[in-house]
Structure formats: C-alpha cells, structure tokens
Amino acid sequence: MTHKITLIPGDGIGPEITKAATKVLEVSGVKIEWEVVEAGLTAMEKYHDPLPQEVISSISKNKVALKGPLTTPVGKGFRSINVALRKEFELYVNQRPAKSFKGIKTRFENIDLIIFRENLEEFYSGIEHYIDSSRSAAETIGIITRRGSERILRYAFNYAKKYGRKKVTAVHKANILKFTGGLFLDIAEEIAPEYPEIQFDDKIIDNMAMQMVMNPNQFDCVVTTNLFGDILSDLASGLVGGLGLSPGANIGDGVAIFEAVHGSAPDIAGMNVANPSALILASVMMLEYLGENEASKKIEKALSNSLEDGKHLTKDLNGKNFVSTSEFADALCQELEKMV
Ligand code: NAD
Numbered sequence: 001m002t003h004k005i006t007l008i009p010g011d012g013i014g015p016e017i018t019k020a021a022t023k024v025l026e027v028s029g030v031k032i033e034w035e036v037v038e039a040g041l042t043a044m045e046k047y048h049d050p051l052p053q054e055v056i057s058s059i060s061k062n063k064v065a066l067k068g069p070l071t072t073p074v075g076k077g078f079r080s081i082n083v084a085l086r087k088e089f090e091l092y093v094n095q096r097p098a099k100s101f102k103g104i105k106t107r108f109e110n111i112d113l114i115i116f117r118e119n120l121e122e123f124y125s126g127i128e129h130y131i132d133s134s135r136s137a138a139e140t141i142g143i144i145t146r147r148g149s150e151r152i153l154r155y156a157f158n159y160a161k162k163y164g165r166k167k168v169t170a171v172h173k174a175n176i177l178k179f180t181g182g183l184f185l186d187i188a189e190e191i192a193p194e195y196p197e198i199q200f201d202d203k204i205i206d207n208m209a210m211q212m213v214m215n216p217n218q219f220d221c222v223v224t225t226n227l228f229g230d231i232l233s234d235l236a237s238g239l240v241g242g243l244g245l246s247p248g249a250n251i252g253d254g255v256a257i258f259e260a261v262h263g264s265a266p267d268i269a270g271m272n273v274a275n276p277s278a279l280i281l282a283s284v285m286m287l288e289y290l291g292e293n294e295a296s297k298k299i300e301k302a303l304s305n306s307l308e309d310g311k312h313l314t315k316d317l318n319g320k321n322f323v324s325t326s327e328f329a330d331a332l333c334q335e336l337e338k339m340v
Helices: 014-028 041-047 053-062 081-088 146-162 180-194 205-214 226-239 277-289 293-309 325-337
Strands: 003-008 032-036 064-067 093-099 112-118 128-130 138-140 167-172 199-204 221-224 247-251 256-260
Touching: 003 014, 003 053, 014 032, 014 064, 014 277, 014 293, 014 325, 053 064, 053 081, 064 277, 081 256, 093 146, 093 226, 093 277, 112 146, 112 226, 146 167, 146 180, 146 221, 167 180, 167 205, 167 226, 180 199, 199 205, 205 226, 221 226, 247 277, 256 277, 277 293, 293 325
Parallel strands: 003 032, 003 064, 064 256, 112 221, 167 199, 167 221
Antiparallel strands: 093 112, 093 247, 128 138, 247 256
C-alpha cells in the first residue's frame, strides 16, 4: 500500500533534516507518495501567506503530515504556524518521548519517559493584548476546560494501559493557579481510579523540574498543560542528549502531524551540521501510527546501532569528530540496508 503524506520541509534547518528523513524512509521500503507544501517563512516569501490554503487542503485530504520546523517571529509578526496547524486540525495531544541511546553520553542512563502535553489550551490560545496604546501592561488569558483536560488525561492513561507503561504523573501548579491548575488536577484525580493497573501521582511544576534533573528514572508517562509541557519536553530532551534526539507527534481524532521537538535552529541553518535524528524518530512514530510497525522498528534499531557505533555522529553529539547531516543520513541508510 502506498501512503500519501503531506510533507512540509519548513525553514532554517528544516529542508536539510527533512531530506535526510525522507531518504531513510525510502530505504526502509515503505511506499510513500509525498505531497510537498510550503508553510511559515518560506510560504510568506513566496505567497505572502504563512499558512496557504493548499497546506490545509493537503493535510485535510491526507490526514498525516511530516513537518520540518517553522520559525515564529519573536514578540512581533505573524502568529505561530505550528500552533495554527494544531488548532486547525484540533491536534490536542503533543506526545514527546525522551529515551536514552547507548553510546550517547549523558548524566543518566535508561531514561524512557513520555511527556503528553495538552496542545491547544491555556496560554497558547492567543487571547492576549496590551491594555493601552502605551503598553503600560499586557494581559494573556489562559483557559483550561474540562473537555480539553479530560481528553489529554484520558489519552495518557489509555496510552499507558495499551503499551504496558507503569505510571502516570500529572504536573500542575494548582497551589497557585487554583482554578486552571486546580481543574486540571481535579480531573486527573477523577480519572485515575478508572485505571487501577496504572500507578498515579501528581507533582507541582517547580518540584517536577527539580525531580527531573535529580532523578528522571522515576518518571514514566507525564501529562501536563500546554506551557509546562513545552518546557518540560525540552528539559527531557536535554536528559537524553539534546534536542537533536527528541521527536514529537501532534495527534487529534483522525489527523496527525509528526515533527521534531526542536525549532528551526537559525544559528546552524544551511551549514549541513544539524542532527536529523529527531525528525527521523518522528518518522518512526509516524510509521507506527500508520501501522508500519516492522519498518518503524527497523529504522529505530538502525538509528540506535548507528548512535552506539559512534563513528558517524553530528556536531551536537560529538563536537570534536563529527560528520555532516547528509553523511549521518548516508551512514544510517547503510545500517538500515543490512536489515531490509
Ligand atoms: P531551536 O530548537 O531551533 O534551537 C535551540 C538550540 O538547539 C540551538 O542552539 C540549535 O542550534 C540547537 N538545535 C536545535 N535542533 C538541532 C538539531 N537538529 N541538531 C543540532 N542542534 C540543534 O530553538 P530556538 O532557537 O529557540 O527557536 C528557533 C525558531 O524555531 C523560533 O522561531 C521558534 O519559534 C521556532 N520553533 C519551532 C518549533 C516547531 O516548528 N515545532 C519548535 C520550537 C521552536
């Protein structure tokens, strides 16, 4: 079966890492017909629209997309296209795994945790303004709903049950944000007893940040609201070797967009030094979503072998003796060819 998938190369390091990821997917033998569309800065330059209708139509039709990172102007300019896409397709789950790889030296070993971040609500709703024209104050409204909290919490518990994970930790700031954080925590406590086989606990965000850098192995599935999830998932990626190794999936009911946790990395764009592993691991998640389990396992294993072998590592993983993005992808394809 040929899968028709939307491909958004993105900007910054996006085109370099999507080229590497699509090459690996091709070698895996999975038949994919890519529909390439532009969004963000590239679309702005070409069409004066950061989110052309063509992108929406393509994802609506294909239901699955692989996306390179998209730059969002800081403090001005157009709103995040990443956030807009999540909203457009109601992709309420942001699933971000962080897993240790043998051969990648970090402070901790055997980390295997997944952050489930609520992807649509709270401070990412875009309800914000200056209170007057002299910008004497600004206000951002973070809305948490029962429906939004319930569906992300249920997704995390159902995932834990399906994949035999042991524990779900709900993270919040309900001691201070008594209404928004309080509602999220209340719903977590209401739902948890429905899953007696899954251990449940909760942590206040500040304590969670400390616990994650002191003893990350205690965590399994972590479920939290949008902003905390965004920050904790970068923290989690730092525990396993950095942003170059952390994939993410934005999932809704029937549509999913797969991407790296990291952004467009303008500081290294166009230099052929970016690590494409995060987007390759996002492709692994995508294949699993498509039911191509065998190919997804083979790519993951080939990547794991390649990282463990350590002869072809990108600059972020070995600053002294490194290969380029394309050389990394070539070495990985050779490893994968042994398995297919
Ligand atoms: P970033 O993730 O782009 O980069 C942070 C640091 O990590 C940089 O030093 C960068 O060089 C390094 N890095 C990131 N990915 C790497 C890789 N694959 N290999 C090697 N090193 C890597 O974060 P930023 O600089 O804060 O953001 C840049 C832009 O990306 C901003 O416009 C931001 O809004 C956007 N962004 C987009 C997404 C997305 O598309 N989903 C996610 C996060 C940030």
